[in-house]
Amino acid sequence: MATDQSASITFRVNGKDVEGHAEPRTLLVDFLRDTLRLTGTHIGCDTSQCGACVVHLDGIAVKSCSVLAVQAAGREVHTIEGLADADGSLHPMQEAFRQHHGLQCGFCTPGMVMTAIELAQSAEPLTPERVREGLEGNICRCTGYHNIVQAVLAGATAMRQ
Numbered sequence: 001m002a003t004d005q006s007a008s009i010t011f012r013v014n015g016k017d018v019e020g021h022a023e024p025r026t027l028l029v030d031f032l033r034d035t036l037r038l039t040g041t042h043i044g045c046d047t048s049q050c051g052a053c054v055v056h057l058d059g060i061a062v063k064s065c066s067v068l069a070v071q072a073a074g075r076e077v078h079t080i081e082g083l084a085d086a087d088g089s090l091h092p093m094q095e096a097f098r099q100h101h102g103l104q105c106g107f108c109t110p111g112m113v114m115t116a117i118e119l120a121q122s123a124e125p126l127t128p129e130r131v132r133e134g135l136e137g138n139i140c141r142c143t144g145y146h147n148i149v150q151a152v153l154a155g156a157t158a159m160r161q
Contacts, residue, residue: 009073013038014082022069029053031069032079040080040110044139051138054111055079061118063111063137080110083117092158093117093151102151104142112138112148120156128153 006021013036020035032038032055041064044052048066055064056078083091090098093116103109112135119126119134131152132145140148 007070009070011072011074012076014078020069024068024070026069027065028055028057028067028069028072028077029064031072032064032077038079038081042107042110044107044111049137049139050108051111051115051135052108054114054138056114056118061115078114080113083113091117093120093155096155096158097148097151100147100151100154102143102148104140108138108140108142112140116152116155117159119152120159126153126156 005023007024008019008021010017010019012018013032018036020031022031022035029041029043032041033043041055042052043065044050046065048063051063053064054061056062056076057067057072058075083094085091091113093113097103097109097113102112115135115138116131119131124130128149131149135145135148135152
């Protein structure tokens with residue numbers, strides 16, 4: 001519902017044009033979850049520390065709790081919901097997380113996967129050390145990261161094939 005303070009915004013989310021109203025202070029993560037009902041993007045800290053809210057904005061992994069919804073106007077946003085194919089088959093990175101048990105409770109997983117995809121698309125070769133470095137902005141409170149690193153490496157290999 002539009003208010004006197006709200007702005008009309010239009011952007012693409014997971015390949016579809018969306019339109020809505022948001023107050024200037026509305027965070028992208030809140031717009032995705034509350035307005036568009038894309039709840040796969042999680043809110044973990046509201047301070048840009050945990051990485052649970054990572055989405056791709058014009059192909060770059062960003063923490064959606066640090067981006068205003070109005071900043072996404074006219075841009076392309078991809079969330080975890082947009083990764084699987086229409087037939088339900090998982091994206092190679094999602095499949096790698098499943099196969100290598102790169103999750104426990106799953107709360108951090110959407111942000112980890114979105115960050116991992118950007119890492120996999122880098123021209124630099126991925127090593128376990130580089131993966132750990134690339135995931136520094138994503139916190140998992142359940143694992144020791146070993147399986148996550150293995151999943152990212154396997155997912156990157158699968159994405160290149």
